Amino acid sequence: MLYHTKFLGGDTIKIGFIGPGKVGVSLGRYFTHKGINVTGFYGRNLENTIKAAKSTKSKVYCSLKNIIEESNILFITTPDDTISIIDTEISSFNFNLKNKSICHTSGSLSSNLLSNVKHSGALTYSIHPIYAFSSKNTDLKELENIYFSIEGENINENDEIITLMKILNNKYFVRSINTYSSYHLATVFVSNLVLSLLEIGTNYFKEFGLSEKEALEALKPLIMGNINNIFAEGFVKSLTGPVSRGDITPIQKHLSVLREDHKNVYKELSLNLLNLVALKMSLKTDNTAHEKNKELELKNLLENSNEYKYIYKILGGIEL
Template identity: 45%
Template sequence: MKIGFYGAGKVAFSLGKYFKMKNIPLSGYYSQNYNSTIDASEFTSSNAYINLEDLIIESDFIFITTPDDVINEAWQRTKNYNIDGKIIAHASGSLSSHIFNEAKESGAFPLSIHPIFPFSDKYNCYKNLNKAFFTIEGNKTALDAAQSILKVCGNKTIQIDSDKKALYHLACVMSSNLVLALTSISCQYLKDIGFNESEAFSALYPLITSNIESINAKGFNRSLTGPIPRGDETTLRKHLSVICDEHKSLYLDLCRQLLSLSTEAYPEKNYKNVIDILGGGN
């Protein structure tokens, strides 16, 4: 089964190189930016297609790896050709395979396949894709093909329902993009007291990574630290006295989540005063 990519961005570069390393056959790439097509094909030792039809003819599995907001446009172009028996996939975390309307009428098998992985770079991300967990959703024939490919690659997969894609994507964003935002706030507070940006992140990095490693090894409840599980009212009040107004509601919401975990982990503790502080926001 040959995989062809419609789109030549970071995801397409990375997945193509990763599949190539795992001896999964590639046909090549088509993109409306031919320079990107050439770059991707050279990077993966595959073909660069000048027109979409040739890519479709020479591929069994067509991976639409355009930005989310143009996947439908790419699909509308793709379905104008003979796609009978082809798997049509995209790599969006938020969209389901339902975006490929009329796939059944065209004899194609729709699929969404999403690696839980941050694609921040075209040329290096493939090196760590062996660690990625993939979610898949779509037609059974397409699901079977995806599972076979990812089994060869050695990646874990889980099938999800199409109507759960938005919730699934929210979960990924909460643990990725929003963690970035939260860390940037922490760095800003350190910069406010004299750290430069490099020093701020270097200081926080061991704290962040050790916390994640602890959660991985011991779970959430056994990794709890800080003023909430201790019931440290004095520290909480100090935090609320210095935090800027625009971050206060975020701080309180996150503390309430920690409190929920803490009451579960330490049911014998009395957190009434902490609850009052968090409820009142002062």
């Protein structure tokens, strides 16, 4: 379930950041922009920590002990393989962490990674901003539109972390603790793997003598038009291309010029497009059709169309 509730305030929340990297600095700047009290930053690299603190007009902490004492919410924004080390270090102070909220921002790890601070009384969370942070100078206006996913034990409306979300006025959703692998997989598919797919397509344009920049400029209207259509109409109504049309000849020509290491990617993605084509055809006759019927609808499509049946075969589809 998605939440988006307007909430004013923020002066009682004090947030400290452990890790002055792209995510930590960007979120720190954004929280400050939203009127939230950022206490400061702690980091291994003093120069980066000083810059992070300056960007948020906050404090440089030289010890974990001090930032813990002066913050009621701690964001661990370090690389994934450092989070458990920070968890151990914090718990080594033998503090009573009751009423402290400690979270990491990794989408690929669960809140269970913070087991030591949890045993010391802290409320622990994985809070993942669904955004690709490529810089510490992230446009704050862009951050106003991002979603946050929250995972933790027994989350309720009275949790301070939920209060923070309401102050930010960003949309968010709560997910269960066993979802972190599939959740992160979803974000990788639509972000990192899309980047890889675009790079593959752009390289074919470079074979025509275009630079990467020129190829991207040429392809941008096609890419953005497709993305805009998906957001406006959904996947099924945005279908175009030879698979959608049942056009066999262009697909055969594609397969003849594809690099060998790209063939499996092409075939798998095209087979998935056939699933969407089947769903589109079924929606023309039955408005109640939905994705749960995908396998049945594909079977019906192949039984009723020799063109699509042949496309399915040359793409390496297994007989249904």
